Amino acid sequence: MKSFFGKRKKKQTESLFKENEEIPQHIAIIMDGNGRWAQKKIMPRIAGHREGMNTVKKITKRASQLGVKVLTLYAFSTENWKRPDPEVNFLMQLPVDFFDAFVPDLIKENVKVQVIGFTDQLPVHTRKAVNQAIEDTKNNTGMILNFALNYGSRSEMLEATKRIAAQVQNGQLEIEEIDDSTFESQLMTAELGDYQNVDYMIRTSGEERISNFLLWQNAYSEFYFTKTLWPDFDETALEEAIGIYQKRHRRFGGL
Numbered sequence: 001m002k003s004f005f006g007k008r009k010k011k012q013t014e015s016l017f018k019e020n021e022e023i024p025q026h027i028a029i030i031m032d033g034n035g036r037w038a039q040k041k042i043m044p045r046i047a048g049h050r051e052g053m054n055t056v057k058k059i060t061k062r063a064s065q066l067g068v069k070v071l072t073l074y075a076f077s078t079e080n081w082k083r084p085d086p087e088v089n090f091l092m093q094l095p096v097d098f099f100d101a102f103v104p105d106l107i108k109e110n111v112k113v114q115v116i117g118f119t120d121q122l123p124v125h126t127r128k129a130v131n132q133a134i135e136d137t138k139n140n141t142g143m144i145l146n147f148a149l150n151y152g153s154r155s156e157m158l159e160a161t162k163r164i165a166a167q168v169q170n171g172q173l174e175i176e177e178i179d180d181s182t183f184e185s186q187l188m189t190a191e192l193g194d195y196q197n198v199d200y201m202i203r204t205s206g207e208e209r210i211s212n213f214l215l216w217q218n219a220y221s222e223f224y225f226t227k228t229l230w231p232d233f234d235e236t237a238l239e240e241a242i243g244i245y246q247k248r249h250r251r252f253g254g255l
């Protein structure tokens with residue numbers, strides 16, 4: 001496009017991403033848009049979930065190579081049980097297929113699998129596959145690939161509150177002693193240690209809401225919303241997103 005002065009304006013399509021600049025340590029992603037991706041291609045919704053699983057592989061690999069410490073992926077929420085049974089069943093099979101195919105790569109990449117969520121309510125085959133992947137990768141020291149499976153943040157916080165109240169009730173804890181770290185120690189993300197809080201929250205598909213995801217842990221995270229549907233989100237899209245993070249100025253309430 002020509003500007004008023006006749007010079008050709010440079011189109012803003014170049015990625016801002018720089019590999020040697022700050023990389024967010026904990027990235028959390030709401031992987032949205034699988035159903036719409038499939039419907040656009042006149043395919044059943046589950047085809048979108050299957051393609052979404054391939055995106056998980058690509059993004060895990062690239063995030064790990066870039067030095068991300070924790071990648072938390074919202075794979076199934078406590079509200080997703082409301083979907084039709086065949087779709088729920090398919091979503092419960094996906095972790096089985098994913099770990100079956102991808103654990104050797106995760107080991108090669110030094111990626112450690114962890115899970116947050118009410119996993120005791122998952123079907124046995126899903127729980128077994130998840131536990132096996134955790135076991136198989138437990139000695140890995142690189143990026144943590146943290147799946148949120150049957151996860152809901154409000155329930156997580158209510159359970160944490162109940163446990164803290166019980167500690168007060170039985171005299172283990174004084175009310176005045178309750179602080180951020182007391183609360184964080186009772187959250188499902190406690191095992192993430194220094195990386196418990198999210199630096200960058202990405203949601204694909206154009207929806208701009210948080211959907212009961214890591215409400216405490218996202219208190220000071222940066223948000224990035226993209227219209228790209230999850231199955232189309234690739235390594236370049238991740239780099240573009242990180243490039244935008246690299247231009248943000250995080251103030252944590254200060255100046």
Ligand code: FPP
Binds near residue numbers: 031076077094205
């Ligand atoms: C939201 O898209 C997506 C989900 C509820 C499931 C996400 C799961 C995956 C991407 C695969 C996970 C892979 C592993 C390895 C566990 P949607 O179905 O709500 O899409 P829509 O908004 O277009 O309908």
